[in-house]
Amino acid sequence: MVRLLFPKRLTQWFGPLILAGIAALLVAVTVIVSGIVDLSAAKPHPDGWARLLHYTFSRSTAFHAGPTPPADLDSPIRVAAGASYYGQVCARCHGGPGFGQNPVVLSMHPRPQYLKTDLPTAGYSAPELFRIVKAGVKYSAMPSWPADRRDDEIWHLVAFLRAMPKMSPQSFQQLALVSHGQGAGVAPFGAPPKLTPYALRNDDEPPAASFNYRTPVFGFSGYAQDGDALATCSRCHGADGAGGGAFPNLTLQTRDYIASTLAAYAAGRRRSGFMQMVASELSPTQISALADHYVTLPRRSTxxxxxxxxxxxxxxxxxxxxxxxxxxxxxxxxxxxxxxxxxxxxxxxxxxxxxxxxxxxxxxxxxxxxxxxxxxxxxxxxxxxxxxxxxxxxxxxxxxxxxxxxxxxxxxxxx
CATH class of the missing domain: 1.10.760.10 (Cytochrome c-like domain)
Incomplete structure (x- = not known):
């Protein structure tokens, strides 16, 4: 019996191994087809399994860590730039200083980490944070960066993530959440426009029929449908449109340039993880209204x-x-x-x-x-x-x- 289970010759192992492989495959197929696996998000992962998944993620992140950070990584200008994106997108899942986390996202499994505490970010180097932001994480709802090759934008967000754990609620609100100039004007969405295709990384991913790569889209905050597009633009460009630091001064440009650039961002012809998210929500009526608005503002140097x-x-x-x-x-x-x-x-x-x-x-x-x-x-x-x-x-x-x-x-x- 021992010789049957543990044959001496190497070639005698092939048959049992092949049979074991076939048996394992049949079991896996049976489990999948039967539907017995419970993929409900209502039940958390067992503690041991959750720890194993996180360890696997940490090792993968370390192995694929990003490039060398820029010399000015922790500069205030990069921190402020990253804050504007975090407040518009990331805070809706990960919270921030002075704020908890949304009960909807805490009903996900795995749950998004609360990034205000030191633990989630202090354990990762800047290149590792770059990797997480750029590549995202499969099976966790953590998205990859929307615009490929815009590493400069990713470093902005990394700079903010490194600074946020020591940030006061007041500083967080001022940098990431306050829409300076809110209520300065509205740009109505208008009649529902004809949907137009847009480009995104892997937009041919199967099953293609399950997705709709067309603008305008329904965004995280619904600012476009609310008609308060100017308040969102003011987050980065300021109420006076003069931008500053990492963001361009819109008052210097012509109406045609502003309108065509917004349309290019929405369509993905111009890359930006910051701007495609915003521009893809806008209707053609709003793009035109925003271009009209910024050319009427006083022109001044940044x-x-x-x-x-x-x-x-x-x-x-x-x-x-x-x-x-x-x-x-x-x-x-x-x-x-x-x-x-x-x-x-x-x-x-x-x-x-x-x-x-x-x-x-x-x-x-x-x-x-x-x-x-x-x-x-x-x-x-x-x-x-x-x-x-x-x-x-x-x-x-x-x-x-x-x-x-x-x-x-x-x-x-x-x-």
């Missing part, structure tokens, strides 16, 4: 003091770099009305924002959507600039007074 501007920054902006084969920035930005939709006005924009966007172009996070017949030339341009040159040209444009839109050459004179 920063009151930029500091000294280098000759190199002015050279790149006005004359270009012959050594790198680059034309001047001014050859595209803000010259003709024909360019209003394609090229933003840079004068008076935030220095940090401009420099960050150039680095996003350089890293492939913008301007290279799969399937584009006409790739954005900014990708090649940014790859030819050093960090020093990027900072220099960003400082130059941040120091310039806002360009007067009415001074642009009328489209009919352009040939």
């Amino acid at each position: 920063e009151t003091h930029v500091g000294p501007v280098s000759a190199e920054g002015q050279q790149i902006a006005i004359k270009g770099l012959s050594s790198a084969g680059l034309a001047s920035c001014a050859s595209c930005h803000g010259i003709t009305r024909a360019a209003d939709r394609a090229y933003p006005i840079l004068e008076g924009q935030s220095r940090w924002y401009l420099a960050n966007q150039l680095r996003v172009f350089r890293n492939g996070g913008r301007g290279s959507i799969v399937g584009d017949k006409h790739p954005d030339p900014m990708v090649k341009i940014a790859k030819r600039l050093t960090d020093k040159q990027i900072d220099a040209v960003a400082a130059y444009y941040a120091a310039q007074p806002p360009a007067a839109v009415q001074s642009l050459v009328p489209e009919k004179t352009v040939r």
Whole structure:
């Protein structure tokens, strides 16, 4: 009997192993087909099983940890940028300082962690937090980041997660929850518009017939249906639209550029985990109303003091770099009305924002959507600039007074 169970020759093991495998497969198929497995969220995982799942998750996170964090990871500008997203999305499951967690999300299994306490975040390094935010977690309702290759946005949220455990309720409310300028105006949703397709990572995932990748969508807060879109925009761009820090100054742009950019975000043609979530909720009527609103606001520079501007920054902006084969920035930005939709006005924009966007172009996070017949030339341009040159040209444009839109050459004179 012992020899039958434990044969001496290796080849004699093949038969029993194959039979055992077939038997295990039959048992698994029987269990699945019978429906005996209880997948109800009303019953929690047994303690041992929950611990095993979390340990597996922790080891997977450590193995696939993200890249080296940026040098300014914990800067106030990144913390504030991450706060705006956390308050709009993440807080609805994970709570925050001065707030508990929603009873609906605590009825999920596994339950989302309460991230105010030190325990959930202190045990993970910044690269591990990056991995969790970017990749999400299967079977846990933790989503992956909506926009691929926008690592800069993910680092914003990581910065906030690292800062939040020591944050007071007052600071949390001011950074993440308060809609500055709420009630400043409304943008009615209007009549139900025709639904239009949008692109998202893995939007061909089976079963395709079970999903609806079309805008407008019903969002987390329903702000679009409530008509209070301006309050949501004010979270990041401010009630005056001047943005600041990590977010662009909308008062500097033309109406056509704002409208076309919102439409591009909604459709996924321009990547952003921050903006696609917001823009995809808007109706065409609201996109038009928001563009009208921001062009009526007073135009002013984002920063009151930029500091000294280098000759190199002015050279790149006005004359270009012959050594790198680059034309001047001014050859595209803000010259003709024909360019209003394609090229933003840079004068008076935030220095940090401009420099960050150039680095996003350089890293492939913008301007290279799969399937584009006409790739954005900014990708090649940014790859030819050093960090020093990027900072220099960003400082130059941040120091310039806002360009007067009415001074642009009328489209009919352009040939």
